[in-house]
Structure formats: C-alpha cells, structure tokens
Amino acid sequence: MSAEEVKAEEDSTFKLSESPAHLLRRSQQLATEIFTDLGMADNVTLRQSVVLAAVAEKEGLSQSDLVNATGIDRSTLADMIARMETRGLVTRVAAEGDARAKSVSLTTLGREALDEAMPAMQTVDKALLHSLPKNKRKAFLSILTLLAGAADDDFDLAEVMGKRKKSKKKKSKKKTSGKSGKKK
Known part of the structure; x- marks a missing residue:
C-alpha cells in the first residue's frame, strides 16, 4: 500500500467495526x-497449547526461538x-554453545497435554x-x-506512516563495534 493510500485511509472516519486490529482481536477471542467451550482450559490454555506445539515441532528450541x-x-x-x-509440562536446560540460553523440551506429561489439546486446536481451526x-x-x-x-x-x-525509510547502511553501522568494524 502506498503512502498516499495510507493517508487516504487515515483521513476517513474511524469505525471500530471496520478496524483490522479490533477485528483480529475479536477473532482471537x-x-x-x-x-474453552471444548473443555480444554482446565488442562492447558490455547496459548500454552501453541507453545507446546512449537516445542514439539522442534525439540530444544531456545526461549528466543519460541518467541x-x-x-x-x-x-x-x-x-x-x-x-x-x-x-511438569516442559523442561529447560542450558543450551549447547550458550549457557545463558535455555533449551526447552517437552516432558512426557507435556506431550500428553499436547496430544489431549490437539483435537481442540484442530476444532478451533x-x-x-x-x-x-x-x-x-x-x-x-x-x-x-x-x-x-x-x-x-x-x-x-515509519514507512507505513509515509516517512522516509532509513537506509540499511545506517542501521548496520550502529551494529558495529568501534575497534574492529565487525558486526557484533
């Protein structure tokens, strides 16, 4: 969408019933x-099920990877x-190669909770x-x-707001150290 199209949309009267952000939130609700109506909330929430599914897809993801x-x-x-x-649904251990990062894995109980939640997740979809x-x-x-x-x-x-986009060159300079000039 061009900056002019965004500006035209901004100039129109705001209607909550037509707000994409509001409609997405209502859809999530x-x-x-x-x-919840499927009786799953007592075991794990939908968001917890999503986390369990992400861990199951790739065991050992770091918390940053899960974000x-x-x-x-x-x-x-x-x-x-x-x-x-x-x-007892997941375990965290120091990640290989970076003791500060935590690697997350499912426990047997976590896998059972995911298996129990999966039909409800599919029904929601x-x-x-x-x-x-x-x-x-x-x-x-x-x-x-x-x-x-x-x-x-x-x-x-800034681009959405019609302001000039910063060049990637300037961004990469901020990521370099003063001594070596290499990216951190």
Whole structure:
C-alpha cells in the first residue's frame, strides 16, 4: 500500500467495526472461547497449547526461538514457560554453545497435554474456517500468513506512516563495534 493510500485511509472516519486490529482481536477471542467451550482450559490454555506445539515441532528450541515461532512477547513467554515447567509440562536446560540460553523440551506429561489439546486446536481451526464462505478460506489463510510474516520481518512503521525509510547502511553501522568494524 502506498503512502498516499495510507493517508487516504487515515483521513476517513474511524469505525471500530471496520478496524483490522479490533477485528483480529475479536477473532482471537472467538478462537479462545471455542477452545474453552471444548473443555480444554482446565488442562492447558490455547496459548500454552501453541507453545507446546512449537516445542514439539522442534525439540530444544531456545526461549528466543519460541518467541519467534509463537509471536508471544519475551516476558510473557518466559512467565508461561516457568509455569509450564513447574507443572511438569516442559523442561529447560542450558543450551549447547550458550549457557545463558535455555533449551526447552517437552516432558512426557507435556506431550500428553499436547496430544489431549490437539483435537481442540484442530476444532478451533475448523470452526473459524467454517464461519467463512468456502471460496474465501484459502485467501483468508494466505492473508493471515502475510500478516504473520510481516510480524517476522523487519516491520517499518515509519514507512507505513509515509516517512522516509532509513537506509540499511545506517542501521548496520550502529551494529558495529568501534575497534574492529565487525558486526557484533
């Protein structure tokens, strides 16, 4: 979207019922409500299930890798992992090559909790897609994938706001040390 198109959108009257951020949040609330209605909240929450699924996909991920995989902010994820470790769902050990990083793995209890939650997670996905016309479902998933990708990329708010984009050259200079000129 060009800066002019963004400006035109900004000039229009704000309507909560047409706000993408609000509509995404409402959609997330619906997903959580469906998951809870399926009786899963007593065992693990939908967000905890997402973390368990991310760990199951690649055992030994660091907490930083899990932040990237799940989109959950660092401090919230750290608190979640600590609670899940206390419940015996995951274990954390020092990562190979970096004792400061923690490698997260599922326990047997964690794998059982994920196995129990997986049908509910799949039902949530099915219910959300079912609420859309069949011919819109693929496009919906593509758009969500693009939005999630934007979160993973180097999102530039200044560009969205129509301000001049900073050059990558300036950014890379900030990452260099004064002595060697090599990136840290």
